[in-house]
Amino acid sequence: MALSKTSQQLDRLGMTASTLCAVHCALVPIFLTTLPLLGLEFLSNEWVEISMIIISVFLGVLSLSMSYRKQHHKLLPFFILFTGFALIGIGHFSGIESLEPILIPLGGFTVAAAHLVNWRLNKVCTHTAKH
Incomplete structure (x- = not known):
């Protein structure tokens, strides 16, 4: 039961971090000119985004790996997670600036969805690894 609680906490943290990342990526371009006035210009720094x-990658892989090995043995959350990070990667590193404000928030919400799916699979799974 301790693993399930730890995994659920990691999923909640992952959903929160991914959602905040998506919101950050969606709102920073809109408020870019006001960030320095508020003392928040660091939010538009590329290193903040990469961090x-x-x-999010670390939390996602850790949480989903723990759940996969000890709980549900389903690959769907990993597929959703890697799809989300692919969207983020394409949006961030492709050099096509028109795609960035669409793909990065979409990727962040997709990563959050992977944690949600993982969390739900853990809640439904009532058995341990010896099923």
Whole structure:
């Protein structure tokens, strides 16, 4: 039961981090001119975005791996997670600026969806690895 609680906490943290990342990526371009006035210009720094992506990757892989091995043995959350990070990667690194404000938030919400699917699979799964 301890693994399930830890995994659920990681999924909640992952959903929160991914959603915040998506909101950040959607709103920063809109408020870019006002960030310096508010003392928040660091939010538009590329390293902040890359750090958020790295944290989300770490949380996602850790949480989903724990659940996969000990709980539900389903690959769907991984597929959704990697689809989300592919969208983020294409949006962030493709160099096509018109895609960035669409793909990155979509990718962030997709990563959050992977955690949600994982969390729901854990809640439905009432057995341990010895099923």
